[in-house]
Amino acid sequence: MKTSDSPALFNQLRLCSNCILPESFPGISFDEKGLCNFCRKNTKPVEAAAEEKKKYEQKFIDLLNDQILPGRTNDRSYDILMAFSGGKDSTYTMSLLKLKYGLRVLAVSFDNGFISDTAISNIKRVTDSLGIDHIFFKPKWEILKKIFSAAKERELYSKKSLERASTMCTSCIGMVKSICLKMAIEQNIPLIGYGWSPGQAPIQSAIMKNNPALSRMSQQSILVPLREVAGDEIKAYFLGEGHYSDPEKFPYNVHPMAWEFYNEAMIIDDIKQYGWQAPADTDSNSTNCLLNAYANDIHITKYGFHPYVWEIANMVRDGVMPRGEGYEKIYGKQQPELIEIARRKLG
Numbered sequence: 001m002k003t004s005d006s007p008a009l010f011n012q013l014r015l016c017s018n019c020i021l022p023e024s025f026p027g028i029s030f031d032e033k034g035l036c037n038f039c040r041k042n043t044k045p046v047e048a049a050a051e052e053k054k055k056y057e058q059k060f061i062d063l064l065n066d067q068i069l070p071g072r073t074n075d076r077s078y079d080i081l082m083a084f085s086g087g088k089d090s091t092y093t094m095s096l097l098k099l100k101y102g103l104r105v106l107a108v109s110f111d112n113g114f115i116s117d118t119a120i121s122n123i124k125r126v127t128d129s130l131g132i133d134h135i136f137f138k139p140k141w142e143i144l145k146k147i148f149s150a151a152k153e154r155e156l157y158s159k160k161s162l163e164r165a166s167t168m169c170t171s172c173i174g175m176v177k178s179i180c181l182k183m184a185i186e187q188n189i190p191l192i193g194y195g196w197s198p199g200q201a202p203i204q205s206a207i208m209k210n211n212p213a214l215s216r217m218s219q220q221s222i223l224v225p226l227r228e229v230a231g232d233e234i235k236a237y238f239l240g241e242g243h244y245s246d247p248e249k250f251p252y253n254v255h256p257m258a259w260e261f262y263n264e265a266m267i268i269d270d271i272k273q274y275g276w277q278a279p280a281d282t283d284s285n286s287t288n289c290l291l292n293a294y295a296n297d298i299h300i301t302k303y304g305f306h307p308y309v310w311e312i313a314n315m316v317r318d319g320v321m322p323r324g325e326g327y328e329k330i331y332g333k334q335q336p337e338l339i340e341i342a343r344r345k346l347g
Ligand SMILES: [Zn+2]
Pocket: 016, 017, 018, 019, 020, 021, 035, 036, 037, 038, 039, 040
């Protein structure tokens, strides 16, 4: 695929000498050595991080042994609902849940209208190869188009959300989370699995029980703006009053990559055995979504930093990803063809 150079905007930016966060990132400051305030705060020794990983892995095993496995009953067919994008991280996570932890998995994929062809084939091959039931959930295009068109024009969510992801990404993830929670509650599934990389979500949130009050708050933060944009039909993707009535039915969210060994090259190599193929048709920060490059481009132009820089910088800082690799992902070549595909599709 033909590529262009990195955005001109990035050429002049001062970057943290350690983690690659740019001077344009909100709230950043550098010391005389060029180290950013986020790196200066991060003084946890490597051994402590390894200890913490072990602790969380044990916590997960205990949860399975104490609650999940004994709770297998006739009216429960699955132990975990996996939010499965078909990307490398959720593929790897799902393989661990099934093979390492022996769980009965129901995979759910959210189709935002921009899943790459390779990702769709990957989803089918991987679920077949692992022997996992799978559901595609695709909202109607007219609703998705309204949401993405609004998201490219203006901010829909909190300022903080813009530091973590583009408005388009936050819209999709918000719907994914609420659809998964809704399905898990309705089908009596006690766990929801996410393939967050160690840079996307901290280990402290790796095993967390959902509760009605918190869920209502996070649902509202997405539902209210989306309803303004797409109308009342959007409610179909969110919890109704009935769902909130039984706290016992609220599942745990888990993201095992927080405690598992993480290395991108290793993961990509490992999941080939389940028929996963690296897509040639997506950008360097997504192995499944064709909207991503466009969403990134808009975000960079508006805010002066890449929407993935926070999570990539986290991984560089924690030694999970080499600095050069992180730099290339964030400040490397863009793919104008991908941007053009999404632009055209959204009119
Ligand atoms: Zn830094």
